Amino acid sequence: MSTALAGPEPAVFAALADPTRWRLLGMLGQQGAGTATTLAAKLPVSRPAVIKHLGVLDRAGLVTRARNGREVRYQVQPARLDEAARQIAAVAAAWDRRLAALKALAEDDRK
Amino acid sequence: MTVQTDRIERDVLIAAPVERVWELITSAEHMGRWLGDAGAEIDLRPGGKLSLSWREHGTHYGRVEAVEPPHRFVYRWLAEIDAQEEPTPANSTLTEFMLTAEGDGTRVAVAESGFDGLDVDPASRGATFASHTRGWTAELDELLGYAAGTPAGR
Numbered sequence: 110m111s112t113a114l115a116g117p118e119p120a121v122f123a124a125l126a127d128p129t130r131w132r133l134l135g136m137l138g139q140q141g142a143g144t145a146t147t148l149a150a151k152l153p154v155s156r157p158a159v160i161k162h163l164g165v166l167d168r169a170g171l172v173t174r175a176r177n178g179r180e181v182r183y184q185v186q187p188a189r190l191d192e193a194a195r196q197i198a199a200v201a202a203a204w205d206r207r208l209a210a211l212k213a214l215a216e217d218d219r220k
Numbered sequence: 221m222t223v224q225t226d227r228i229e230r231d232v233l234i235a236a237p238v239e240r241v242w243e244l245i246t247s248a249e250h251m252g253r254w255l256g257d258a259g260a261e262i263d264l265r266p267g268g269k270l271s272l273s274w275r276e277h278g279t280h281y282g283r284v285e286a287v288e289p290p291h292r293f294v295y296r297w298l299a300e301i302d303a304q305e306e307p308t309p310a311n312s313t314l315t316e317f318m319l320t321a322e323g324d325g326t327r328v329a330v331a332e333s334g335f336d337g338l339d340v341d342p343a344s345r346g347a348t349f350a351s352h353t354r355g356w357t358a359e360l361d362e363l364l365g366y367a368a369g370t371p372a373g374r
Contacts (some may be wrong), residue, residue, distance in 0.1 A: 212253035
């Protein structure tokens with residue numbers, strides 16, 4: 110398996126490692142799309158802060174942005190999130206396999 | 221809610237004494253069988269060199285960080301296959317093994333961390349994952365599961 114250290118996407122993981130950005134993703138997922146203004150109205154952070162967080166998510170490929178008149182609308186980019194989840198799962202699964210092999214080796218040797 | 225993508229933790233209970241498991245975890249002969257599948261080399265002391273090979277995809281090089289027999293063993297390994305530079309938080313992750321006696325057996329806990337700090341060119345890693353149609357909320361749940369320390373199959 111190619112998961113000895115199937116490199117997780119660094120920018121994606123760093124982008125996900127923040128509770129506000131996580132909430133933003135959740136809200137965008139529920140609503141389908143959103144603007145910095147509508148998102149900020151539902152969060153205990155300012156609009157400029159929301160824009161900054163959306164920028165991080167955008168650079169990580171986790172959301173896409175589209176200008177709609179004077180507003181910029183953001184949407185979740187599921188493929189990228191999916192990839193990140195798969196990579197974490199792959200690393201965890203690799204450790205499960207290795208620990209199972211270690212267990213078999215250790216317990217086999219005792220016989 | 222905070223999502224933990226930086227660290228992965230797994231553990232297993234093995235019906236063998238701690239000293240025996242320590243030997244399997246820290247000797248090149250055994251590491252090359254259960255951790256890699258095509259051999260390993262290790263200079264078992266802090267700062268010592270380490271390499272682990274897999275038939276299918278090459279060798280990961282690394283460095284031993286801590287050796288505290290028979291309970292704690294820590295190393296860094298480079299995220300990029302076959303790369304041989306000095307491991308740093310930007311190009312490698314940290315793997316820590318903790319062994320504790322449990323009844324007649326040994327609990328082995330492994331934690332691999334430092335994924336958030338990796339600064340490796342994605343294109344160089346050779347791992348590509350096709351996207352599929354599963355809803356993104358399922359992926360969030362999956363990530364949250366890992367964050368909560370209750371991954372599937374535990």
